[in-house]
Amino acid sequence: MFLPQWLGFPDDAGGYAYLAGDPRPDLELNLYGARAHLAGGIRLGNGWWYVLPGD
Numbered sequence: 001m002f003l004p005q006w007l008g009f010p011d012d013a014g015g016y017a018y019l020a021g022d023p024r025p026d027l028e029l030n031l032y033g034a035r036a037h038l039a040g041g042i043r044l045g046n047g048w049w050y051v052l053p054g055d
Contacts, residue, residue, distance in 0.1 A: 001017065011032060016044075023038040036053055
């Protein structure tokens with residue numbers, strides 16, 4: 001699940017992602033066009049992560 005905190009123009013976003021368990025290093029998110037690796041984001045706890053394009 002991805003909940004955007006902000007939307008960029010024309011095709012990116014950043015925000016909160018939820019994943020139960022530990023992500024595989026190659027797990028990639030589509031942030032409305034931009035790509036990010038979940039493992040590169042900030043672990044907030046209880047399955048929540050903060051991710052930005054390029055993470």
